[in-house]
Amino acid sequence: MSNHAASYLLNEVLEILEVYGVYKHLGRPTSQELVREIVAASSDYDCNPGEILDAIGGRLGLCCSCLRSADLLRTGRCEDCRRK
Ligand SMILES: [Zn+2]
Numbered sequence: 001m002s003n004h005a006a007s008y009l010l011n012e013v014l015e016i017l018e019v020y021g022v023y024k025h026l027g028r029p030t031s032q033e034l035v036r037e038i039v040a041a042s043s044d045y046d047c048n049p050g051e052i053l054d055a056i057g058g059r060l061g062l063c064c065s066c067l068r069s070a071d072l073l074r075t076g077r078c079e080d081c082r083r084k
Helices: 004-019 022-026 028-045 056-060 079-083
Strands: none
Touching: 004 022, 004 028, 004 056, 022 028, 028 056
């Protein structure tokens, strides 16, 4: 059972950071690392990476399954994760 409320909250926080231009300021690689760290920290709270990265993961080029950088995502996942 995932902590959906916390996952949706984190998704909203990530979108607020986008609205305020934080990702543009940091650049893509650093933004991806920032979001990876947030998702990693969320595992202590039983959050769901797919819910956290919903839509924003695609815009940042982050796979919601393996958290690797990927330019081509479908349903939030990279090609390797879609094959599994
Ligand atoms: Zn992946």
